[in-house]
Amino acid sequence: MPDLLLDIKGLETQFKTPDGIVHAVNGVSFGLKEGETLGVVGESGCGKSVTMLSILGLIASPPGKVVAGEALFFGQDLLKMPNEKLRHVRGAQIAMIFQDPMTSLNPVLTIGRQLEEPLMIHIDMTKNQARERAAELLSMVGIPNAKDRLNDYPHQYSGGMRQRVMIAMALSCSPQVLIADEPTTALDVTIQAQIMDLVKRLRSELGMAIVWITHDLGVVAGLAQRVLVMYGGFIIEEASVNDLFANPSHPYTIGLIGSLPRVDGKQQGRLYSIEGQPPVLYQKPQSCPFAPRCKWVMERCWKENPLLIPISDEHRVACWVDVKTGRPR
Amino acid sequence: MPETTPSGDTTLFSETIAARKISRVERFLGPENYRIVMGLLKTPASIMGFILISFFVIIALAAPLIAPPVNQKDPYKIPRDGFKAEPQPMGSLWKSKAPPLPFWWEPIMGSDQWTHILGTSQGQYDVFYGIIWGTRTAFRTGLIVTIATFLIGIIIGSVSAYYGGAVDNVIMRIVDVFLTLPFILAALILATILTPRIGKSLYPAIIALVTFGWMGYARIIRGDILSIKERDYIMAARVIGVKDSRILFRHIIPNAIFPTLVLASLAVGDVVLSFAALSFLGIGTDVGYADWGQVLSFARNWITSLDTYWYIIVWPGLALVLYVMGFNLVGDALRDVLDPRMRGKT
Numbered sequence: 001m002p003d004l005l006l007d008i009k010g011l012e013t014q015f016k017t018p019d020g021i022v023h024a025v026n027g028v029s030f031g032l033k034e035g036e037t038l039g040v041v042g043e044s045g046c047g048k049s050v051t052m053l054s055i056l057g058l059i060a061s062p063p064g065k066v067v068a069g070e071a072l073f074f075g076q077d078l079l080k081m082p083n084e085k086l087r088h089v090r091g092a093q094i095a096m097i098f099q100d101p102m103t104s105l106n107p108v109l110t111i112g113r114q115l116e117e118p119l120m121i122h123i124d125m126t127k128n129q130a131r132e133r134a135a136e137l138l139s140m141v142g143i144p145n146a147k148d149r150l151n152d153y154p155h156q157y158s159g160g161m162r163q164r165v166m167i168a169m170a171l172s173c174s175p176q177v178l179i180a181d182e183p184t185t186a187l188d189v190t191i192q193a194q195i196m197d198l199v200k201r202l203r204s205e206l207g208m209a210i211v212w213i214t215h216d217l218g219v220v221a222g223l224a225q226r227v228l229v230m231y232g233g234f235i236i237e238e239a240s241v242n243d244l245f246a247n248p249s250h251p252y253t254i255g256l257i258g259s260l261p262r263v264d265g266k267q268q269g270r271l272y273s274i275e276g277q278p279p280v281l282y283q284k285p286q287s288c289p290f291a292p293r294c295k296w297v298m299e300r301c302w303k304e305n306p307l308l309i310p311i312s313d314e315h316r317v318a319c320w321v322d323v324k325t326g327r328p329r
Numbered sequence: 330m331p332e333t334t335p336s337g338d339t340t341l342f343s344e345t346i347a348a349r350k351i352s353r354v355e356r357f358l359g360p361e362n363y364r365i366v367m368g369l370l371k372t373p374a375s376i377m378g379f380i381l382i383s384f385f386v387i388i389a390l391a392a393p394l395i396a397p398p399v400n401q402k403d404p405y406k407i408p409r410d411g412f413k414a415e416p417q418p419m420g421s422l423w424k425s426k427a428p429p430l431p432f433w434w435e436p437i438m439g440s441d442q443w444t445h446i447l448g449t450s451q452g453q454y455d456v457f458y459g460i461i462w463g464t465r466t467a468f469r470t471g472l473i474v475t476i477a478t479f480l481i482g483i484i485i486g487s488v489s490a491y492y493g494g495a496v497d498n499v500i501m502r503i504v505d506v507f508l509t510l511p512f513i514l515a516a517l518i519l520a521t522i523l524t525p526r527i528g529k530s531l532y533p534a535i536i537a538l539v540t541f542g543w544m545g546y547a548r549i550i551r552g553d554i555l556s557i558k559e560r561d562y563i564m565a566a567r568v569i570g571v572k573d574s575r576i577l578f579r580h581i582i583p584n585a586i587f588p589t590l591v592l593a594s595l596a597v598g599d600v601v602l603s604f605a606a607l608s609f610l611g612i613g614t615d616v617g618y619a620d621w622g623q624v625l626s627f628a629r630n631w632i633t634s635l636d637t638y639w640y641i642i643v644w645p646g647l648a649l650v651l652y653v654m655g656f657n658l659v660g661d662a663l664r665d666v667l668d669p670r671m672r673g674k675t
Contacts, residue, residue: 058567062494091569103561108583118569169569 004072005176005209006032006055006094011069013047013054013233016062023281024050026233027069029308032177037203037210039224039241041217041256043278047233048213052179055079056094057086073177092122095170099182101162105154111138112150115169122173137168141198160191164198171202179211184219196223217260221245226314229253232279232289235308239315249317251294288320296321298328365587368666369659378658381651389464396461399428405462405619410445410453416631416638419448428458450627450641454617460648462619467601467652470535474600477539479593482546483586489547490554491577501551504544513606515541520612531620534604534613542600546589553585560584591663598656605649621645 013025025047032038040048053059055071055078071078073094078086090096098104106114115134119125125133131150138146141164154162163183170178180199184192196219203210212223220227220241227244229237229252237250248254258272276293279285288294291301300320308318322329355363369375388395398404408428410417427443435441447456489500516537523533557563558581566580601621607613608622609629616623624645631638 056568058564087570087572089570090567091571096568098561098565100561104565106562106566106580106584109579117566117571121570121572166565169565 003033004031005034005074007070007072008051008055009070009072011051011054011071012067013050013059013064014067015064020282023284024064024233025054026281026284028230028233028235030228030235030238032209032211034176035207035209036226037212037224039220039227040211040213040230041215041220041227042230043215045278045280046230048230049181050233051230052096052181052211052213056090056096056179057081057083058090088122091118091170091175092173093175094177094179095173095175096179096181097163097166097170097183100186101159101166101183102186104166105157105162107154109153110150111152111154111157111165115150115165115172118169118172133172134168137172138165140171140202141165141168142194159187160194163187163191163195167195167198167202171206171208174206175208177209177211179213181213182215183212185214185216192219199223217256229256232281232285234289234305234318236290236318237316238308239317243312243315247315249311249315249323250290250319251296251321251323252290254323255293288318296323296326300328365663365666369662372662372665374658375662378655378660378662381655382659385464385468385652385655388461389468392461392465395431395433396458397429397431398458398462399426405466407454407459407462407617407619407624409617410449410455413453414451414630416451416641417445417449417453419446419640421445421448447644448638448640450624451630452617452627454624454627456624456641456644459619459624460621460645463621463624463645463648464652466531466618466620467604467649470531470538470604471597471601471656473535474538474542474604475593475597477535478543478596479546479589481539481543483550483582483589485543486547486550486589487554487577487582490551490558491581497551500547504547507541507544510541512541513603516603517607517610517612520607524612529613529615531614534607537607537612538600538603542596545592549592550585550589553588554581557581557585587667591660591667594663595657595660598653598660602649602653621649625649 008031009029011025011028012023015022015024028047028051030038040051042048050059050064054064054066057078059066066079069079073089078089081089105111112131112134115137116125116127116130119130119133120127134150135146138149143149143161143164149157154165157165166183183199184195187195199210200223210223212220214220224241226240227238228235229244229250231252237244237248237253239247239249244253245257248257252274255272255274259274261271274293279289279292281289285305287303288297288301288305291297294301296319298320304320306318306320308316310316320328358366369379393404398406399408400406408426410423410427411425421444423443423445430441430443434443445455445457447460450456450459485500485504489497516534519540520533520537523536527533563576563580566576571580604613605620605622605625608620609626611626614620614623625642628635628638628642631641635642
């Protein structure tokens with residue numbers, strides 16, 4: 001498929017720990033189209049962030065290691081790219097923003113100097129050009145008096161402003177892909193809404209593809225076109241947003257959606273919660289990783305790990321059970 | 330400025346922090362360093378420390394005026410008035426080979442007779458000369474040793490923390506081995522071995538103190554780098570594609586260096602103390618070299634009669650105490666200012 005900007009095939013990442021090898025990402029494959037917004041959801045510890053960091057070659061090694069897979073970006077495998085070349089992809093073509101804006105800026109450098117850094121590294125701007133561009137970027141993300149505020153230090157900015165700075169920094173070199181790793185989780189809801197609006201506006205202005213990692217399905221519903229649901233380092237369901245909410249086909253997805261409060265008043269009684277914790281996989285599972293927490297569980301689930309199979313045109317799911325009927329597929 | 334007007338909707342955006350006037354000094358130093366400097370200038374203890382240090386700096390700079398040397402080529406040789414063993418009391422007159430009279434003596438004392446202001450020590454070495462010129466020696470040894478140990482420690486600690494793994498393990502075990510050696514004893518032995526090879530001077534003792542003095546810095550900077558390395562902003566810098574060396578020098582070390590600087594500021598005094606100890610034990614310089622430890626060592630044979638000859642130990646001892654105290658006061662204040670719990674209080 002030539003229209004894929006980023007094509008991940010069979011990615012596997014493992015971590016060596018004193019207790020054994022943790023299989024954090026287990027054969028994840030997905031594609032990202034140009035200009036598309038892809039939501040990645042799942043509980044904490046499902047391998048969402050690790051997948052993205054693996055693609056960018058940012059897994060600390062040791063203990064981590066990408067053991068298999070391909071990550072094709074414009075036909076080039078990022079996983080096999082030499083460090084120096086990959087460094088120029090990072091920041092320039094694929095940018096990333098993080099969860100906690102309070103700790104993501106260097107406290108001893110001014111905002112201006114941090115914004116100038118990628119510009120000077122990747123597009124060889126001079127100090128003065130970079131400074132001007134930094135002011136533009138800062139006003140682009142909605143910070144008033146941008147020119148003066150370049151001289152401020154991170155501690156003079158609030159959390160929402162810092163996240164705006166992080167976004168400005170990520171977008172400074174006009175990347176084709178923006179990876180957002182739970183960028184609104186650490187912010188309060190009014191600021192969350194502002195940041196989401198900002199991202200939507202910038203998406204339509206700049207036209208980059210976005211991978212939005214979150215565990216908030218509400219955010220995904222408002223932003224993404226397509227969603228990946230991850231569990232235990234596997235993709236267990238992949239669908240367009242509308243399809244996913246209308247027709248969730250994996251018990252885990254059903255659980256996630258069921259645990260959301262609804263504003264239309266159809267909900268009665270307590271919110272649903274999925275019992276138990278996501279697994280830490282010390283071995284490649286021979287069973288479905290969700291089986292211990294699943295209420296549709298059958299005998300086959302304990303013997304074989306289901307593969308991701310298409311159930312309709314753009315909808316793939318990894319489950320032995322047809323949840324509508326409760327019978328095997 | 331129409332181009333920099335925000336294109337987005339900022340009506341909701343009411344989270345601007347009240348603007349604060351930032352002075353040029355603060356802009357130059359950066360907010361963190363500025364806070365530290367201001368904190369130091371507001372603490373009575375550190376002001377006291379700065380006064381003591383400046384006092385010694387002035388003495389060291391003006392040494393040729395305060396106590397003009399007999400021999401211009403070898404000013405660090407303490408002039409002696411004969412060879413008699415017994416110390417002479419304060420205020421006794423120079424009998425032979427009196428050095429040139431300093432300019433300030435006559436106007437103040439109304440006499441053109443140069444006296445032993447602080448008495449003479451064993452062998453008729455003039456205590457006053459020893460203290461004045463010894464101040465220069467104290468600064469020289471203190472600064473050379475501290476800067477050298479600081480740099481060695483920073484380099485070794487950074488390499489260790491940055492590469493991690495086996496490299497880190499090997500380096501830190503070497504540090505452990507060095508730390509098990511008793512400091513003064515090890516320095517004493519090394520200086521003794523070095524002295525016949527490179528001759529009697531300040532250097533055997535300086536080399537010995539540097540060799541056994543860098544481990545503390547290495548350990549502290551390593552720990553701080555390890556903790557800074559895991560911060561989100563370092564990951565953020567890697568994500569925007571900053572080079573590894575630039576991350577280390579621009580993003581990690583400026584954030585990690587302050588605790589080590591505090592240690593260094595405290596060490597300037599301590600080094601002089603250790604140096605005096607070596608000198609007291611007769612290691613390093615020639616007999617008669619102006620150095621506080623040397624002056625103190627002249628008192629060794631008179632310990633039982635210090636009630637009579639108190640001045641041969643009190644004055645050099647006082648110089649040493651005040652000097653060390655000056656640096657310790659500043660170092661302590663620096664540590665308080667850098668304590669995160671003190672943030673916003675200075």
